[in-house]
Amino acid sequence: MSYRDEWFKHNESDHGWYTCAKCGKKIRKADADIDHIVPQKYGGSDRLFNLQCLCKHCNRSKQASLKDTVPDLAKNNSQRVVKAVKKQVAGAKASVAKSVKSAAKNAVKKVFGSQKKTTKKK
Numbered sequence: 001m002s003y004r005d006e007w008f009k010h011n012e013s014d015h016g017w018y019t020c021a022k023c024g025k026k027i028r029k030a031d032a033d034i035d036h037i038v039p040q041k042y043g044g045s046d047r048l049f050n051l052q053c054l055c056k057h058c059n060r061s062k063q064a065s066l067k068d069t070v071p072d073l074a075k076n077n078s079q080r081v082v083k084a085v086k087k088q089v090a091g092a093k094a095s096v097a098k099s100v101k102s103a104a105k106n107a108v109k110k111v112f113g114s115q116k117k118t119t120k121k122k
Helices: 003-010 057-061 069-113
Strands: 017-021 024-026 030-035 051-055
Touching: 003 030, 003 051, 030 057, 051 057, 051 069
Parallel strands: none
Antiparallel strands: 017 024, 030 051
16 A cells, blocks of 8 residues: 555545645645655655645645654644553553552452461360
């Protein structure tokens, strides 16, 4: 699958329209360029985090510039990052809860399990 197909697979259109990440112009899929935020010339990958939708004019104007790389990466990946962080936090919460439960269980065993019941016979 090409990087273009991958981008369209993960980004829904608004009734067949996409929005240029630079100028905000509404464009059809056929007129959209999927741009590498960090240009391939400088080692930019085809991975989703490095792709953005631009109109042909904005893509031609950008060329292989690194000028807006950091803001573009931040803007185009903020939702992805939030989703990933939420997933990691949920996993961490589950892990912490499991660890606390295990530690509490071990503490109870240590305190009560080591005490032998002694009954005095009268």
